[in-house]
Amino acid sequence: MKRQLLIYTLVVLFVITGAGCATNGHYDPARSTGAGALGGAAVGSALGSIIGAATGSAGTGAWVGAATGAIVGGVGGFLYAKHKESQTRDAQMAAETYNYSPGRGDIVSIENVELKPSRVKAGDTINLSATYTLLSGSGQPNNVTLIREVQSGSQRVLNPDQVRLTKPNGTFVDQVSLAIPKEFPRGDYSVVTKVLTDRAMDERASSFTVE
Incomplete structure (x- = not known):
């Protein structure tokens, strides 16, 4: 069960990452930069809490939360x-x-x-x-x-x-x-x-x- 939940979370993580990629770039760069940083922290914290509660492991939740925050926040970097x-x-x-x-x-x-x-x-x-x-x-x-x-x-x-x-x-x-x-x-x-x-x-x- 824990393994399935982690796999599901990683799939969600990559979907979020792909959704943040700029293609034609028709948006406000200043607002999107802030959204990238704040969104990364918020999504990472939320997923970390969910995984920690579901698996009974605060360490696992913290690891997933940190990875998600770094990737999602990085998408908004440039x-x-x-x-x-x-x-x-x-x-x-x-x-x-x-x-x-x-x-x-x-x-x-x-x-x-x-x-x-x-x-x-x-x-x-x-x-x-x-x-x-x-x-x-x-x-x-x-x-x-x-x-x-x-x-x-x-x-x-x-x-x-x-x-x-x-x-x-x-x-x-x-x-x-x-x-x-x-x-x-x-x-x-x-x-x-x-x-x-x-x-x-x-x-x-x-x-x-x-x-």
Whole structure:
């Protein structure tokens, strides 16, 4: 019974974690940062009490509560918001720029990534921008997945921000803001931007420092 209850709790924990991940990020970053921290503590405390009472073990309840609070609170650590999309070249202009012909297959090219400002303090907001070109010979719209991962060294420090789009051939600019929590550790970090279609992909990294 105890084992089944722990397994059920871990399943709930992962559901909560997934629900907190930002995708398109259409929400207030300041309010969501607070919700991540407070929600993690509240959910952890509640689950810890339930498990402790059900199993008769305060230690087990404390362990589950601490793990849940850390994971749920961590989800709210970095927050993406104010997602914007624009097109800078149509299909013909993009094909001319790349001297493209259908025989070359599918092309995904990230032309530029920007991160401003690159030196920030905890609690600040960073504006991210990626310019990318899509070219395919099929003439059909491209299924595009745009991913941003915040990393420290080679370790990811947040579930990735992921946006799924349908785009024609052309060149596009994707912009999104990243809110950093007030208690985030100082150090050097990178944002890895990836653009994927069904048959091609490209990626680029940009860096920032929390002082």
